[in-house]
Amino acid sequence: MQMHSFVARLVQPGRANKTTVEQEWQLSVATSAQLAQVRRWLERYAQEGGITIAKRERYVLTDDYLDTSDWRFYRAGVALRHRRVGEQRSEVTLKALNSTTPAFKTRWEASEHFSQRLTHTALRAFFRSSRKTIARLVRDVAGAMPIERKFRVVNHRDEFQLRLGLSRITVALDRFKVTAAAGSSSPHYRIEIELDSDSDEAGLAAVEEFVAKLQSVFRAVASCQSKFAMGLQMCEAAPATVVQNFGEPATVAAAGANPLAMTLAYAVLREQWAAFRANEAGARLGADPEYVHRMRVATRRMRTALRVFRQLFPPQAQQIRSELQWIARVLGAVRDIDVQQERLWQWQTEGVPLDVAAVHSHLRRQWQRAHRKLIDAFNSRRYAKMVEQVEEFLRKPVEASPLALLPARQVLPSLILRLYAAVRECGDTLTAASPPTAYHLLRIRIKRLRYVLEFSRHVYPAVAERFVPRLVEVQDVLGSYQDAHVAIEWLSSQQKANGVHARGAGYIERWRATMDNARAQLPRLYRRIKGAAWMRVVEILDQE
Numbered sequence: 001m002q003m004h005s006f007v008a009r010l011v012q013p014g015r016a017n018k019t020t021v022e023q024e025w026q027l028s029v030a031t032s033a034q035l036a037q038v039r040r041w042l043e044r045y046a047q048e049g050g051i052t053i054a055k056r057e058r059y060v061l062t063d064d065y066l067d068t069s070d071w072r073f074y075r076a077g078v079a080l081r082h083r084r085v086g087e088q089r090s091e092v093t094l095k096a097l098n099s100t101t102p103a104f105k106t107r108w109e110a111s112e113h114f115s116q117r118l119t120h121t122a123l124r125a126f127f128r129s130s131r132k133t134i135a136r137l138v139r140d141v142a143g144a145m146p147i148e149r150k151f152r153v154v155n156h157r158d159e160f161q162l163r164l165g166l167s168r169i170t171v172a173l174d175r176f177k178v179t180a181a182a183g184s185s186s187p188h189y190r191i192e193i194e195l196d197s198d199s200d201e202a203g204l205a206a207v208e209e210f211v212a213k214l215q216s217v218f219r220a221v222a223s224c225q226s227k228f229a230m231g232l233q234m235c236e237a238a239p240a241t242v243v244q245n246f247g248e249p250a251t252v253a254a255a256g257a258n259p260l261a262m263t264l265a266y267a268v269l270r271e272q273w274a275a276f277r278a279n280e281a282g283a284r285l286g287a288d289p290e291y292v293h294r295m296r297v298a299t300r301r302m303r304t305a306l307r308v309f310r311q312l313f314p315p316q317a318q319q320i321r322s323e324l325q326w327i328a329r330v331l332g333a334v335r336d337i338d339v340q341q342e343r344l345w346q347w348q349t350e351g352v353p354l355d356v357a358a359v360h361s362h363l364r365r366q367w368q369r370a371h372r373k374l375i376d377a378f379n380s381r382r383y384a385k386m387v388e389q390v391e392e393f394l395r396k397p398v399e400a401s402p403l404a405l406l407p408a409r410q411v412l413p414s415l416i417l418r419l420y421a422a423v424r425e426c427g428d429t430l431t432a433a434s435p436p437t438a439y440h441l442l443r444i445r446i447k448r449l450r451y452v453l454e455f456s457r458h459v460y461p462a463v464a465e466r467f468v469p470r471l472v473e474v475q476d477v478l479g480s481y482q483d484a485h486v487a488i489e490w491l492s493s494q495q496k497a498n499g500v501h502a503r504g505a506g507y508i509e510r511w512r513a514t515m516d517n518a519r520a521q522l523p524r525l526y527r528r529i530k531g532a533a534w535m536r537v538v539e540i541l542d543q544e
Contacts, residue, residue, distance in 0.1 A: 151180035151231035167203030262404035
């Protein structure tokens with residue numbers, strides 16, 4: 001996961017919060033006696049000189065895992081945890097759920113620490129009104145939804161802070177139970193080893209050797225489930241059971257191979273709307289740019305469906321299309337900066353000599369402003385009204401014309417042929433001297449054709465399998481060209497308005513090279529969607 005400008009929301013001068021990238025191993029043993037053997041072994045290992053015990057603590061952790069009724073934090077890829085350490089202190093943590101392997105986990109987490117134990121009332125007040133970064137992130141994700149406890153983990157922990165060579169590690173011996181609405185689990189016994197975030201590759205290797213020794217001596221096995229995953233399984237209303245119904249058929253696949261035109265059109269909208277809503281929580285958080293990207297793509301696909309199938313829908317569908325265009329613009333402002341940041345990291349990784357410090361800093365500030373506008377849009381009455389309008393429209397389909405009741409195979413061929421003709425009209429006249437607007441128009445028309453063929457993938461599977469990948473190649477090159485053009489225009493305006501020296505840093509020139517490269521690739525890829533490849537598509541459409 002690329003955390004880009006999201007990190008800047010967590011790591012701020014003067015803030016009391018703690019943000020780390022956690023490197024952790026989790027091992028399980030079968031009994032409490034085995035856990036006691038590990039404790040004695042650690043003490044003996046220290047006496048023999050293998051490690052140094054810098055500190056040792058015993059305490060009880062009470063962890064409440066929190067979320068909204070529709071599991072927004074889980075869908076954003078994070079866990080929200082309120083931890084009480086004995087009777088002395090509390091901490092509130094947001095932790096990424098992703099991990100690289102079952103045993104070894106690498107993930108970011110951000111915590112706010114409190115010197116006193118927070119009551120339920122104090123915790124709600126913190127989330128509601130605190131200016132601390134964690135509280136603001138919680139509000140961003142939750143919106144107007146109340147936050148509730150999903151399950152509790154009570155953990156008796158024996159913690160050793162060790163020095164292993166030059167590395168500092170924490171070894172926690174845990175005996176815990178998980179309690180949820182469905183009841184309490186049996187006790188679990190676990191060894192957690194966490195490497196200090198400042199350790200180098202040599203430290204990582206030393207800890208891996210230490211972990212291997214624990215596994216060998218005590219037959220400890222890699223934990224395939226986190227405490228969070230165990231808690232999810234015990235929740236009566238787990239995320240998998242929270243399914244929003246926008247009507248049937250819910251997907252293009254469910255519509256079948258020979259649906260009515262109206263059935264297919266509504267299935268397309270429901271499938272894309274489900275994707276749009278599923279990614280909202282992650283877009284609210286802002287930790288992973290893919291959530292915003294997927295939401296934006298879903299709006300594009302819905303707008304394409306509403307446009308090309310407009311004769312199948314009642315007039316109110318075009319009002320929905322207008323509202324989708326509004327939220328797509330807000331998403332696009334964030335996405336355009338994400339693209340620039342991703343490309344900047346790519347160039348730095350490749351060793352491209354660019355002086356990009358000022359540009360990077362400026363992009364980060366602009367991303368934060370754009371993301372704040374996105375949160376404001378999500379929390380607005382306009383957005384709530386749009387959601388209500390779209391979902392009512394999807395659940396109560398209206399027969400708009402006799403065309404809607406025809407089989408899709410009678411409606412789609414003429415539509416596909418018309419979209420392809422529009423592509424050729426634009427693409428055949430394109431030259432290296434054509435302006436960026438002409439390239440962008442070709443991209444839009446190819447995108448519409450591609451989307452309709454993908455909407456029809458179960459009606460014409462051979463077309464989707466053989467021809468759509470060719471369209472994707474052309475669209476990707478045109479997308480690279482358009483991204484570069486947008487970046488240059490944006491950076492040039494910022495250079496004038498805010499003194500960002502992108503040209504002096506070579507950043508704009510690098511984007512120009514991207515445009516030149518895309519322009520050079522396009523003719524060869526464009527030829528692949530003409531001639532025999534297209535005639536095979538026509539033959540398939542004629543057979544139907």
